Amino acid sequence: MNQTTRPSAKAGGEHPADASATSAYELVEKDLRCQIDREASATAGHIRSTTDALCRDFWLEPLSPEEVFTAITHAAEQGNIRAQLDYALYASRIFEDERNSLDPDLIRDYKQNTVRFLESAGAAGESNAYVRLSDIYKNGILASKDPVMAYAYAEAFFRTGSSRYGASFLNNAAAGLDGAQLRRGKELANHLLSKRGASR
Structure with a gap:
């Protein structure tokens, strides 16, 4: 996948300069929808919400949990209401790595951010x-x-x-x-x- 369309997973949580909050959220959402469709494709009666053209890059190189965490945090920090509402769901993927699931600072930040982002979304009218x-x-x-x-x-x-x-x-x-x-x-x-x- 072209690096300009993906957030960086560097330790500092950097993201491409041209990545807006909306595009960061949409990137995370598309990645999840593509992975769900791929896993459910063997299920009879599953109606896909994506296309092969949309998902080709995500299937070849899905976002890492770190990239998802960086992108959804950036989008929520920048005031994207959908990202603020969905932060807990998407950001929790960072804990798929056992080292992160034992990091008390990361766990504390995740909990505080979830509440803070939801409060911000509520104040904004959601x-x-x-x-x-x-x-x-x-x-x-x-x-x-x-x-x-x-x-x-x-x-x-x-x-x-x-x-x-x-x-x-x-x-x-x-x-x-x-x-x-x-x-x-x-x-x-x-x-x-x-x-x-x-x-x-």
């Missing part, structure tokens, strides 16, 4: 970021478990989203919280939504 943040604080995997924060993000989603499941999502997040916790969650949601308004 309501689905609030769903993911609510789940993060509810489950306590990428951040410390915090049911009030989980409720606050669910409240923010309910008030800004258009999903018909918003009310049930909010009710689920409210389960087990007392009146003071619910009031605190609403205050936090107000703060989140004021940041959203200020960034637009």
Whole structure:
């Protein structure tokens, strides 16, 4: 694959000067779609989302986990909302290398970046970021478990989203919280939504 179309995997996380956030994200997305289609091609009834022409280079030389990590981080840092939403999925490939999966600094950065990028996407107007943040604080995997924060993000989603499941999502997040916790969650949601308004 032509080096000008791929992000560099150098230790410093460099990327080609002409690579925009959008092209970096699209590169990562196309690579994944091509690999999925290739692996699923033997499955009866699989409908491809790619073409041979699109995937030829990716099949010959798929992006390394380091290249994916560099590209998706660059795209998210530059404000690409789709990259911010999908950061956790794509960046997690870096942990396919066992050395990286044992690196506490990389793990910490991955967790912090996931939350930071989702917060940025939410402030920019992407309501689905609030769903993911609510789940993060509810489950306590990428951040410390915090049911009030989980409720606050669910409240923010309910008030800004258009999903018909918003009310049930909010009710689920409210389960087990007392009146003071619910009031605190609403205050936090107000703060989140004021940041959203200020960034637009």
